[in-house]
Amino acid sequence: MFRVHGANSGIDTVSYGGERVVRRKDIDGSMSVPTFYGKELRWKREAAGLSLETFLKGSYFGKTYLSDIEHGQRRMPIELARHADRVLGTDGFFERNCEDVQKARRSGHAAYFEKVLEAEKFALTIEEWCPILIPGLLQTPAYARAIILAEFPLSLEEEVTAKVNGRMARAELFEEDHRVPEYWAILHESLITDPILPFPEMAEQLDRIVELTERRRITPQLILRKIGTHPLMIGSAKIMTFPDAPPLFYTEALHSGDTIDDPAIVKEYRRSYDRLRAVALSPEASLDLIKAAAEDYRNGKRVDRLE
CATH class of the missing domain: 1.10.260.40 (lambda repressor-like DNA-binding domains)
Structure with missing residues (x-):
């Protein structure tokens, strides 16, 4: 009886009659x-x-x-x-x-995002700073749909659906049995207090963040308005590290994204991100405020400030 091991490597180890035989695995170049x-x-x-x-x-x-x-x-x-x-x-x-x-693009994603889409799957750590929108990896379908329609109001329904599905597929990272990547997100208070969805759907969006946090798959921190000036005030930030490649930094605008792999520049962004983390609320305090805001929205109450 044959049994194949190591399906993701370039070589299969095949068990036959209790003995293991090394067999080179071919690659189907017609796939993509x-x-x-x-x-x-x-x-x-x-x-x-x-x-x-x-x-x-x-x-x-x-x-x-x-x-x-x-x-x-x-x-x-x-x-x-x-x-x-x-x-x-x-x-x-x-x-x-x-x-x-x-x-060679994948459905539902912009061309400039391809490098990030692939990198997320192999990252050891992903750290994001999100001043304007809840990051794509944490979005619910309702939140993603609202963002997509705001950016592309003339899109056909099948185009919107493809983009929403593509964004949801990225979150499969958090459904795997292993514990990588380690994901850290620093969110601005306005993402919690300035809802872009009806209150019930906003509660679901915050519940998603709470659920991932309580499963120990993500670590959220909040930057409160009262902080005033702080590092990385201009633009979003995403830093990814890998076991077998240099780190990457990514920032995004409405119709473009920039991926940087120059070690010296990534190091500067790393320093700025660490300083931002230092002025954010602790993960525990942040989670408590997100939970409280979700409950308020569930009860039809607007959240004006986080205290």
């Missing part, structure tokens, strides 16, 4: 653009006689990261594409085609 170029990368690397470790020497990336790319589970960043061309002598092939990989 990222999978096609991942398969091509592995073919050229193995043709050059290079192991994952040897190929990666001189780069910032880890062995797991490269294996995921070769199997189409991650998209090839431009830095790794250039590294591949240098090591394999492929005359710019991977750099030229890296744009095709980045353009």
Whole structure:
């Protein structure tokens, strides 16, 4: 009897008659653009006689990261594409085609968000500062729909549904059995006191944050209005760290987003985020205020300030 182990790796271990046999797992390059170029990368690397470790020497990336790319589970960043061309002598092939990989979009998400969408799945930590909107990973369908319609009021219903479903799918990160990523969100008081939904739906949105917190999947903190000036007053912030790649910083405007991976710049944003966290309420006090606000909305009472 056969039994296959290690389905997410490049090699399967097959049990047969009590013995284990190593079997190389092929990649179906027809599945998607990222999978096609991942398969091509592995073919050229193995043709050059290079192991994952040897190929990666001189780069910032880890062995797991490269294996995921070769199997189409991650998209090839431009830095790794250039590294591949240098090591394999492929005359710019991977750099030229890296744009095709980045353009291979998933339904319901803007093109500029693709890098973040993928990065969330592999992050060790995700830390967000949200001064204007409750972050997408925490939104309920009603909240997401309201935001989407406000931004794109002429959208067809199927387009709105695709975007809402895409946003909800991201939250599957919190439904996994493992405990990563560690997620931290600093929210401005106005997100709680200035509802964009009818009171019952606003209560459901806050209940979602409470539920994730009580399951120990997220840590929320609140910045109160009375704080006055504070770090990161301009724009949103999202910092992600990884076990096998450099950290990323992401900030977003209405119709654009900017992903930064320069270590020096990310370090500056990291410092600003830590200072912001220092002036926020504690997670325990923040959760109590969110719970109280949810109960007020459930009872039809407007929440004017958090005290």
